[in-house]
Amino acid sequence: MNLALFGATGGTGRCILRQSLPNGEHSIKALVRSPGKLQIEDPNLNIIKGNILDREDVHKTISGTEGVLCALGNSGNNPNNLHTKGSQHLISSMKDLNVDRVVILTSMGLGSSRNQIPWYGRWFTNLFLQDLMADKRRQEELIEESKLGWTIIRPGGLIDGENTGEVYKGTDSDIMAGPIARSEVARFMLDTVTSNSFLHEKPVITTKKRFDMRSMYSQIKQLFERIRTK
Ligand SMILES: NC(=O)c1ccc[n+]([C@@H]2O[C@H](COP(=O)([O-])OP(=O)(O)OC[C@H]3O[C@@H](n4cnc5c(N)ncnc54)[C@H](OP(=O)(O)O)[C@@H]3O)[C@@H](O)[C@H]2O)c1
Known part of the structure; x- marks a missing residue:
C-alpha cells in the first residue's frame, strides 16, 4: 500500500519505517x-x-497515497496547537485528494479513556501536560468530525525496546494504562491502516503490566526532554 507518514523521525515513526x-x-x-x-x-x-x-x-506528502499514518509529537520548536493545526491540514488535504483512511496516534487519558490512567498519571498530566492534552483533545475532535475513515489509537506509556507483558488492543474501558513498546504500537498502526479494523473507533493499546522503575524513568526523561526543547 502507498502510505503517507507524519512523525517518521520520532520513536514510533522510526518503528513504522x-x-x-x-x-x-x-x-x-x-x-x-x-x-x-x-x-x-x-x-x-x-x-x-x-x-x-x-x-x-502536507498536500504534497499525501498526494498519490492511499492511507495516512500520523505519529506526530510535539517534540520542540512548535506552537502549542501543533496537533490541531496539523490535523486541519491532514483532513483538508485528504479530502481534496480523495484519500479516506487515516490512523492517528494520541494518548490514553483522553476523552472516554480519562479514567484508564492511574490517579498519579492524571495528576502528572494536569500539572505538566495540560496544553499538550488540550491540543490532542482538539485533534481527536477534528478527526472524529471529519467524516473520513479514521481510527484513533490511544497508547499507554511508550517505551523503547521489547515489550515486557501481554499486549491488549481494543475498546474495553476497564483496561488500565501500562507501558507499551513503540514497536508494538507501530505494528498496530500498520495493521489498522491496511484494514477496516477499528473503523471510527478509539482503541487503546497497552500492556496490563504496572509501570516499573525502567518505564517510569523513561517517561520522566521524555517529559524533561520535552520541557527542555520547548
Ligand atoms: N511518551 C509517552 O509515553 C506517550 C504516551 C502516550 C502517547 N504519546 C504520544 O504518542 C505520539 C508519538 O510519540 P513518540 O515518542 O513516538 O514520538 P516523538 O519521538 O516525540 O516524535 C515526534 C515526531 O513528530 C515530528 N514533528 C514534530 N513537529 C513537527 C512538525 N512541525 N512538522 C513535522 N513533523 C513534526 C518529529 O519530528 P522532529 O524529529 O523534526 O522533531 C518526530 O518525528 C506523540 O504524540 C506522543 O505525545 C506518548
Missing part, C-alpha cells in the same frame, strides 16, 4: 523537518522535507 520498508510491505512518503535525521535509503521511501504546519507540504 523499520517494520514496513525492508520487506517491501509498503511504499512510504514521509514528511520530515530534518531529512538528515533518517539516514535511510530505500526505494520504497520518499522523504519530503517540510513541516506539518505548512498546508502545501
Whole structure:
C-alpha cells in the first residue's frame, strides 16, 4: 500500500519505517523537518522535507497515497496547537485528494479513556501536560468530525525496546494504562491502516503490566526532554 507518514523521525515513526520498508510491505512518503535525521535509503521511501504546519507540504506528502499514518509529537520548536493545526491540514488535504483512511496516534487519558490512567498519571498530566492534552483533545475532535475513515489509537506509556507483558488492543474501558513498546504500537498502526479494523473507533493499546522503575524513568526523561526543547 502507498502510505503517507507524519512523525517518521520520532520513536514510533522510526518503528513504522523499520517494520514496513525492508520487506517491501509498503511504499512510504514521509514528511520530515530534518531529512538528515533518517539516514535511510530505500526505494520504497520518499522523504519530503517540510513541516506539518505548512498546508502545501502536507498536500504534497499525501498526494498519490492511499492511507495516512500520523505519529506526530510535539517534540520542540512548535506552537502549542501543533496537533490541531496539523490535523486541519491532514483532513483538508485528504479530502481534496480523495484519500479516506487515516490512523492517528494520541494518548490514553483522553476523552472516554480519562479514567484508564492511574490517579498519579492524571495528576502528572494536569500539572505538566495540560496544553499538550488540550491540543490532542482538539485533534481527536477534528478527526472524529471529519467524516473520513479514521481510527484513533490511544497508547499507554511508550517505551523503547521489547515489550515486557501481554499486549491488549481494543475498546474495553476497564483496561488500565501500562507501558507499551513503540514497536508494538507501530505494528498496530500498520495493521489498522491496511484494514477496516477499528473503523471510527478509539482503541487503546497497552500492556496490563504496572509501570516499573525502567518505564517510569523513561517517561520522566521524555517529559524533561520535552520541557527542555520547548
Ligand atoms: N511518551 C509517552 O509515553 C506517550 C504516551 C502516550 C502517547 N504519546 C504520544 O504518542 C505520539 C508519538 O510519540 P513518540 O515518542 O513516538 O514520538 P516523538 O519521538 O516525540 O516524535 C515526534 C515526531 O513528530 C515530528 N514533528 C514534530 N513537529 C513537527 C512538525 N512541525 N512538522 C513535522 N513533523 C513534526 C518529529 O519530528 P522532529 O524529529 O523534526 O522533531 C518526530 O518525528 C506523540 O504524540 C506522543 O505525545 C506518548
